[in-house]
Amino acid sequence: MTDVERPKLTKKDFASDQEVRWCPGCGDYAILNALQRYMAETEADPAKTVFVSGIGCSSRFPYYMNTYGFHTIHGRAPAVATGVKVANPELDVWIVTGDGDSLSIGGNHLAHILRRNLDVNILMFNNEIYGLTKGQYSPTSPVGTKKKSTPMGSIDRPFEPVQFALGSQATFVARTIDQDQKHMSKTLAAAAAHRGTSFIEVLQNCVIFNKDFYASTVEKKVRPERTIDLSPGNPLVYGGDSDKGLRFRGFEVERCAADEADVWHSDTQSPAPAVLLSGMRDDEQMPVPIGVFRNVEAPIYETGVHAQVEDAIARKGEGDLRDLVYAGEVWTVPADEA
Amino acid sequence: MTDVERPKLTKKDFASDQEVRWCPGCGDYAILNALQRYMAETEADPAKTVFVSGIGCSSRFPYYMNTYGFHTIHGRAPAVATGVKVANPELDVWIVTGDGDSLSIGGNHLAHILRRNLDVNILMFNNEIYGLTKGQYSPTSPVGTKKKSTPMGSIDRPFEPVQFALGSQATFVARTIDQDQKHMSKTLAAAAAHRGTSFIEVLQNCVIFNKDFYASTVEKKVRPERTIDLSPGNPLVYGGDSDKGLRFRGFEVERCAADEADVWHSDTQSPAPAVLLSGMRDDEQMPVPIGVFRNVEAPIYETGVHAQVEDAIARKGEGDLRDLVYAGEVWTVPADEA
Amino acid sequence: MTSTSAQNTSAGELPLQQLDRVVIRFAGDSGDGMQVTGNQFTRTSALFGNDLATLPDFPAEIRAPAGTRPGVSGFQLQFSASDIHTPGDQPDVLVAMNPAALMVNIGSLKAGGVVIVNTDAFKATDLRKAKCDTNPLEDGTLDGFRVIEVDINTRVGEALADSPLSNRDKQRCKNFYTLGLMYWVYSRPLEPTLEWLEKKFAGKDDLIEANQTALKAGYNSGDIRELFQGQYEVPKAKLAPGTYRNVMGNQALAIGLVAGARLAGLQPVFCSYPITPASGVLESLAAYKNHGVVTIQSEDEIAAICSAIGASFAGTLGMTGTSGPGMALKGEAMGLAIATELPLVIVDVQRAGPSTGMPTKVEQSDLLSSIYGRNGDAPMPVVAISKPSDAFELSIEACRIAVQYMTPVILLSDNFIANGAEPWQLPDLDALQRFDVEFTTEKTDDFLSFGRDDKLARPWVKPGTPGMEFRIGGLEKAPTSNISYDPDNHQRMTDIRHQKVRNVADTIPTPTVDGPDSGDLLVVGWGSTVGILTQAVETARAKGLSVSRMHLTHVWPLPHGLDEIFSRFDGILVPEMNVAQMTVLLRGELPDHDYIPYNKVTGQPFLVAEVVTEIERVLTERSKKA
Amino acid sequence: MTSTSAQNTSAGELPLQQLDRVVIRFAGDSGDGMQVTGNQFTRTSALFGNDLATLPDFPAEIRAPAGTRPGVSGFQLQFSASDIHTPGDQPDVLVAMNPAALMVNIGSLKAGGVVIVNTDAFKATDLRKAKCDTNPLEDGTLDGFRVIEVDINTRVGEALADSPLSNRDKQRCKNFYTLGLMYWVYSRPLEPTLEWLEKKFAGKDDLIEANQTALKAGYNSGDIRELFQGQYEVPKAKLAPGTYRNVMGNQALAIGLVAGARLAGLQPVFCSYPITPASGVLESLAAYKNHGVVTIQSEDEIAAICSAIGASFAGTLGMTGTSGPGMALKGEAMGLAIATELPLVIVDVQRAGPSTGMPTKVEQSDLLSSIYGRNGDAPMPVVAISKPSDAFELSIEACRIAVQYMTPVILLSDNFIANGAEPWQLPDLDALQRFDVEFTTEKTDDFLSFGRDDKLARPWVKPGTPGMEFRIGGLEKAPTSNISYDPDNHQRMTDIRHQKVRNVADTIPTPTVDGPDSGDLLVVGWGSTVGILTQAVETARAKGLSVSRMHLTHVWPLPHGLDEIFSRFDGILVPEMNVAQMTVLLRGELPDHDYIPYNKVTGQPFLVAEVVTEIERVLTERSKKA
């Protein structure tokens, strides 16, 4: 994506002229900040970068990036992005979506882009709420969520976004936190490095309708004890002074001393280990995993599409319109007959 | 569902007056046969039974059952069934769908009914093809499938239906085979016994457009060697004379002698083991698992919905329209003022 | 200060001056609580006995940064001693809490009107946020208006000197100070708001205390009173005798759906996916569980309507609600409900389009898509609400049509109705007509799942009924409900589907003509323009013009008798907040008349003055022609 | 045997009789290969030089059990020495391979027509499957027809006595035996089919051998020849000089899309989800990869149109195709394409509705939903194909409009066009007008992402272009493309969106009037009724009636000049295969004329005779009135 000709861009160069409009204190600001910084640091080319989103507070994101951007319709960003990427694989395509946009109305398109494995990055801002429509529970809200449309509490069992992605054959799945800029850049870098669809769940704070829903896990003070960073190739350790660890016992995880911790691998043949760890989210006794759950290679959809076109041309020769029109049995009625 | 008053019904009593219309030799006939027999054997009440389907050859199913039936629109059967079951939890609701109906256009509704865990049964006929539209590849067709719309072979990586269901928090997931009537009844019984959404993938043969796509696994001769029946509480053994077995080594499965086989549990806290085994499908060295992958209990959606209504009535008293209309501050303009 | 009627009576130094009607607009930052302020003033005035109409003007869904123009939230209300139909074209009084609010709203303030500004909010930083290069208080922006400057922050600070609240929280009471001030000016009682605060902040005594203090401080700020040169009074309105309450459209609509289901003897099952401005219907209904209401928040609009269809199939009354983009998604499933002939109520709270458009703004542009927006010949009745106070009745009407004709019905509302409030003369519940559903439970010899009654409705058989098992679906069907590709059958079914919907006209009243029943011009409206059109036509007639008015609540099928009525007028003026959609509909159905479309598509309601001008323009033009 | 023209000439015992035109219908079980038989006869006749038109009549999508009536598959073709426009109302000859085929089709056979039956297929079991209580060969069903009984199974068995094929496979050759027989009767050459078989079964010599043998056996079955009392000949037609090929609608449409993209200088990206009867377009295009065509089989119709929109955003030409139910699903995304003003071609191969309806049957009932089926005021051009041979040209036209006006365009076809075949006079490709897209690559001082050219189209900027970065979306936008809720801006944008679409009329021709350019009646049609209407109006004029005809290919916006033309006729008859949708459209746009709707909704095309009768009815009725 970098281009020696261009002058080095700064974070500000990635900010569009449109005034940023999120509630004061919204977690989205931190994500925007991290992304603009990341783009500058990696010397991304604004002209070759496209942000595609659906509808939601999170989905306003593209308007604030000084790149190409498409704020589409609710839930359909993966479908639009598929068209963009297939039409021009040169473009660096980012999808920004929310828990409602991607897992409520848009669940099917998300699942299909993941199985097709286009080379795009998906940022799913999970605030466990519909922010833009003023606070109804979402498919990631825990059972019992009391909001406007569920005065007695929600009944539906929530999706576990990581498991949903894995169940859709995702090749890269990670989770990070709006407040943790360092971890976010690290995760963005890993996602960008991965060839294929990268799915990143960003835990995001909706200060207005779901304030601090995850404070108990990610507040600076408690974060070390309540979260564990899945860092491929490194042991599963966590805790303020990295004194705690996790190890597998059959199909269960147990806490242990740091030095007894198992090493994390995100590229196992089966996604089973990632499924197992992602299940810890609801278990108070266990830390919430962030970092890279899965990272494997697989053929890329748009590459295959264009390979077939080139292959066909190589075999049949560059098609001429005449070959199509004057195909099959043609016959001529000479003028004199008329 | 049974009702002592009623005379015992036979299989024929569950056949509707509508002529069955599938291609001669279609696997759908076997499934219809198994289901009609199953209904008779379990003394199901036709009046309390509803079959809901989408669109596809498979989705014509309800027309052939002498029960209540709704042949809806493509991909939406789970959404329609949700309304039916919530409106009247007394009804025994069965969803019949195909790989295209449920995993292409209908993937999102399938995922959401699974997470909500309504007490319904889903039969997904997987022939890895769009039968009704005359043979285009489907989201379960293997990469490289050459059909009308993919003359050079399909590029998309397929879904693994079992993993998709597990990723959607399914509480019951099983797989059976159109040709194996015994195994099908056994699986139907297990599904019916389970409280919550039961998802059954039925491997089905489309003799016209995808003939014997899975012959190499389920043909009577090869079936014992190429499939393994996941039977909860029993060891993972297979083979003509049950001489082969499977055992877990960390997050991998390996073949072993029957007596070294691990015992299968479908109710582990994490779905990881089911994810692991379902992954064997594409591995020639390994048998294709059929039977029950997962079977756990979880709260049921429609039960929760009606519990809240009753609870509200219990606490606020049976609502009277007057309470709604004459609510808040009301004031009166006396006649004389006018 | 003046008002449309008092304008003429020279306003003197009288201590207490009587006014017929007043239009006030409260404007401030989204965070300033202007909606609360407006609603409290509305409530108090209603309880006091005025007639009134309100127009909340929300900013875009997402909060803009504090102090910016896009972040401005407004609330306009007209309250009066005589009956009124609109929130008023131009405010007599503008309350502006900051520069942004002032700049956004000053344009619509009536010439010579009063503007009350919070001078504490006009610091350099505030001006910058509002993109003001110069200070509007000094640069002449306010010439021609009566400006009343109040240092509200300071005064609130003083008033709450010994409150334990943080300064930030103290300033949150600004709006109640302002409200108190306006209460004094218009001689409103404080009690209703004082009580409301008790309830609202029950348990949080500091907050109750502080807000009440601020309210009283505003009411009693003597020195400012001077500036107003006296107090004003707007006497009780002569409303028709009866019991009233204030109601917003979404709420009345929700209550109407509960009533409709009850009158049909069915349980209501409302399935919906949130969307602005329709979410309020789902949220209201979700709170009515003790009334037997079942609500499902679906994964999307398609699932919502499909679940509602399933619910109706199972024998309850399925309902769904959404707005523009959601309607576009429901088209295919609407076709299924039409093909399977199941009762269903589809609520569409219209908003500005196309596509995502302007979700918080008003428009009437879903009319033709409601009638034609599905594949195939797929007719369905469409009913249009025109104001919060008729939402109850028309929601019941939609339920009646749905169950009596076994058909889906679209119930159109819009953003203006949904969030607007007005006094609602409460109906006599015992007088409501029941339309109990009788499910078919037995097979007579000539029974057919798609047999027909005199209305052409098919029998409704409820799953669970022994011996009545049948199958339905979206494929064309024979009267037995089995699949049929027979050409004659398809023609027959197509004709029946159309005739059945047309039959609905037999059970709806011919709308009355407001004004002479013949003349130069008939103004035909539908939906939320009713108030503006009523007042505009009254005004035009007062000017001696030969113009009458008719308002349609049943837009498909059209009521009987229109052809005859239309023929008594030389021209039909059709004002709409869309691009001539009703005109197209009328031309298609009643081709023999001369329709003049008049359209406004700004996301804002018509102004009475605009419509009057258009009526005059049309009539003079035609007299020239003649 | 007779034919419409030869009817009068007393058919004698002549060895070789000349006929002007013949209508044959092949009917048999889905498994009997009637479509292949029909296509071969079509091909051979085309190559021979006849004009022709075909009408395949498929059973419902799913195969019914062999031998049943729902399982019957038919193929009708008319071939002639003069130019024709329809597959013919009633067959002169019916070939019935089994009782079911006989019963389903005998009703439409012309009085005195010839029916050829396969007697071997009339055993008791066959009769039972076809629900015949008595044997139609004996019970008088065939009185009034000339019945030619052939024991086809037996003869095929004998002919293939020493073929290595299984008996089952041998019987699969029945259709070629029958074809051979008809070839002899109508003096057609065998070669084209013999060659086709070589290609078709390349590598399977036994099959080639067997089918060729069967074909020849049929051709040479001397004894049967007797029954026909001689042979017939339909001379070459006098087609306009040029190069021809046979083409089916879906195929010509696909080729046209490739041509359209090429003329715009863009890569075509066609995204679609299979659906009957539109799947053929996707399948054709998928085979054109060496022409740079990209096809995506999407997960559903919404994804398909959204991916196509994304492709256009990225600078290729996005296209999507579907049928009724799929159209209903695309509504919301169409709104997005309209709001973002991106070029897009949306193909709708109409089928019988509502809902799933009758997927294999023809209808024109998506007209109004194409124009109005979206939330908000969301105008978009609509072009309607009328026959396989103009699908190429009109597909190009749709692409032209899309890129020149930066707008989505709907291209309507239907089941009759999609699967019908006719000779296509191949265009001079070098004469095709190019309309190359010029992407904007630099910012002039007055550049605006939503600035306007003289057509009101906005500039097309391609992502990847340095310095031109911009954001678009479905929210209302200012000319800068930034979000705007400004009331005046919304009015302006709404007006521009409408005017831009209306401007398309400036670049489309005013349709010509077939017949006198004034008179009692003008028949206005659109879509696949063109052939029937042409012939019907010719016939009516031949009867001395004052009737002319016009056919619309651009249904939205309407071409200029119609108002003036219509005013020259007393009445406008509008025949359609829907419930008066074009009538509604015309009344809305051109209210000053007297439209008479004439509708048929059976899933079957009009018959020429029906239309003639209706024309007569209308004219006599009006003459009475006058």
Ligand SMILES: Cc1ncc(C[n+]2csc(CCOP(=O)(O)OP(=O)(O)O)c2C)c(N)n1
């Ligand atoms: C078709 C459609 N349905 C519904 C809506 C209303 N809507 C807009 S955003 C949204 C949910 C947003 O939630 P999420 O994706 O989590 O985004 P957030 O606002 O929380 O960032 C909904 C229901 C819409 N705009 N379009």
Ligand SMILES: Cc1ncc(C[n+]2csc(CCOP(=O)(O)OP(=O)(O)O)c2C)c(N)n1
């Ligand atoms: C909205 C819509 N899109 C597309 C179709 C066309 N269609 C009908 S069935 C089908 C796929 C069927 O495949 P599957 O669900 O696997 O069922 P099968 O026929 O293989 O049993 C499609 C694409 C339709 N009927 N409706």
Ligand code: SF4
């Ligand atoms: S509503 Fe929540 S998510 Fe949306 S902008 Fe405000 S804080 Fe952020």
Ligand code: SF4
């Ligand atoms: S097409 Fe395939 S799935 Fe459909 S009925 Fe025929 S054999 Fe069965």
Ligand SMILES: [Mg+2]
């Ligand atoms: Mg959210």
Ligand SMILES: [Mg+2]
């Ligand atoms: Mg299938």
